Amino acid sequence: MKKALLLAAAAALLLCVPLAFARADGERPANSGRYERYAAAHMELSEAELKLALALKLDEPSYKNVVVVNRPSSLGVLVSKHFALPAGYVPAVLEDVDKNYAMDGVQLRADCCAAFLEMARAAERQGAFLYIKSGYRVNKTNDDPDDMWNAWPGHSEHQTGLAFDLRLKGKTRTLLRDYRYETSFEYAWLCAHACDYGFVLSYPEGESDTTGYEFEPWHWRYVGVRIATDMRDKGFSTFPEYWAAYLMARELRAEPPARIVASVDSLFCRFACAYAEAE
Numbered sequence: 001m002k003k004a005l006l007l008a009a010a011a012a013l014l015l016c017v018p019l020a021f022a023r024a025d026g027e028r029p030a031n032s033g034r035y036e037r038y039a040a041a042h043m044e045l046s047e048a049e050l051k052l053a054l055a056l057k058l059d060e061p062s063y064k065n066v067v068v069v070n071r072p073s074s075l076g077v078l079v080s081k082h083f084a085l086p087a088g089y090v091p092a093v094l095e096d097v098d099k100n101y102a103m104d105g106v107q108l109r110a111d112c113c114a115a116f117l118e119m120a121r122a123a124e125r126q127g128a129f130l131y132i133k134s135g136y137r138v139n140k141t142n143d144d145p146d147d148m149w150n151a152w153p154g155h156s157e158h159q160t161g162l163a164f165d166l167r168l169k170g171k172t173r174t175l176l177r178d179y180r181y182e183t184s185f186e187y188a189w190l191c192a193h194a195c196d197y198g199f200v201l202s203y204p205e206g207e208s209d210t211t212g213y214e215f216e217p218w219h220w221r222y223v224g225v226r227i228a229t230d231m232r233d234k235g236f237s238t239f240p241e242y243w244a245a246y247l248m249a250r251e252l253r254a255e256p257p258a259r260i261v262a263s264v265d266s267l268f269c270r271f272a273c274a275y276a277e278a279e
């Protein structure tokens, strides 16, 4: 019920910002054919869920007609098979991660690095040892659009410097899948506490249709405490859905015209009131 209400609110919000989406996408705003085609193929989805899916361009083939994001350094940036970083994007400040918590040479964006160390030290005090195998990186060229594990260059959260892959320390398995990280105490600790430090699981189990990737219990992404805790409080399990519902208008425009911001804000207030009343 809580989620259904939020999805309805999100859909209403999306209706008020089609211009932002259309301009970044280069498409006409009233593209009803897309909606109808996707609806016919996904009878199980509600109208609100369909609108979120279209905002995320899930009806498009992977890596086709992608949106290049305007604010690649924003904590609210969406990077997916349909949304890309500008060509050659490199985060402004990358830092080496303390070698007690990462393999040699691992780097993260400075703000993500500081938050990770704070989280790793807190986890360690409670017996969970967070250890990074891979942080900032630019993915190798890949020509398989259906690859559910490896993103194409410009489409990986790792390139933002805000994401990392964890492994269990002291083990030397090559494939992250072989660690079965989801069975570890570390994973359970992260599921309970990561959002308090601003981290979210990018590719949760059972969400491949939304994320485009298989379950990756080791891949965590920094979105900041405000977004992470708001996602938890509003019951969102994936960042893309939250992005489509609450961040899209802001993220797709470098400087939104005041008129559009005002209409979004007033709608947002109405949703918040309706939501509070329903609880």
Ligand SMILES: [Zn+2]
Binding pocket: 158, 163, 164, 165, 219
């Ligand atoms: Zn990863």
